[in-house]
Amino acid sequence: MFRNLLESHFDLIPFQVYIADVSKYEIVFANKLLSDIYGDLRGKTCYKALHGINVPCDFCPIQHVLTEEGLPNDQTNNFEYFNEVEDCWYQVKARALGWTDGSIVTQFIRVDITDLKEIQSQLAETHAMMALQNKKLEQISSTDPLTGLANRLRLDEAMKAEKKRAKQQAKPLSIIMTDIDHFKSVNDTYGHTTGDRVLKRIASILANSVRREDIPGRWGGEEFLIIMRNTDIMGATQMAEGLRRQIEAQEFPKVGQKTASFGVAQLKDDDTLITFVNRADAALYKAKETGRNKVVSQ
16 A cells, blocks of 8 residues: 555656666666656666666666665665666765565666757857957957057056066066157158068067066067066066177068167166167167167166
């Protein structure tokens, strides 16, 4: 009587329910919802009937819901698995209990979550695409579109971060500011397309000559700025001189030879970002005022 009542109760549950003997893996009960799919399962081995294999499932939870003595441990084991027979995903709750004939069984309640898994997969794919797009947008927002170097916004953010790092670690920080000499005449004589090619070529020289930890960027117009971590005024000046020589030696299509002037500054204890940049800018101005194609340190 009690068993019939229990089985009737399981038939009312809107999920697939089956009960298997823990020692023989034999199904002693399957509710109507599960029986409508598989037919009569009583007396059949659960892993053969439901999963189409000849050995207990790798994910079988029976041992997890029993004590060392083989009795119910009052724990519920929750897991998910893919059923290759039905080509679908299930979420399962398993719990051991005493059956009406005195045997120990495990009750399985499983829910088809295939649609949920598909949604999760789509969401994961969408999140991955959004992350990629966000990375691209971040790169676009921080990159100068003509030269591919860091733009003014990126340079401002980087200088703020590097200034803080230099203070915390008591390390030197220097910047190099450079400006192409007589660049306006290039645009006026050969046009902006040629001028853009000159800018791109000089940007390439900067990018390929600095260290990996340095940050070269386009400050604006024909001006570029390089942030040099862990570098004092002497090291930055040497780098600037090397760049000056490379640019001077370069032969630009249509234009021929071009030169650039450089201003170098090292961060001081009382510097703000504004005074730091202003000192490099003042050094650059001095380089231009005193003949161009030279490096001046501030």
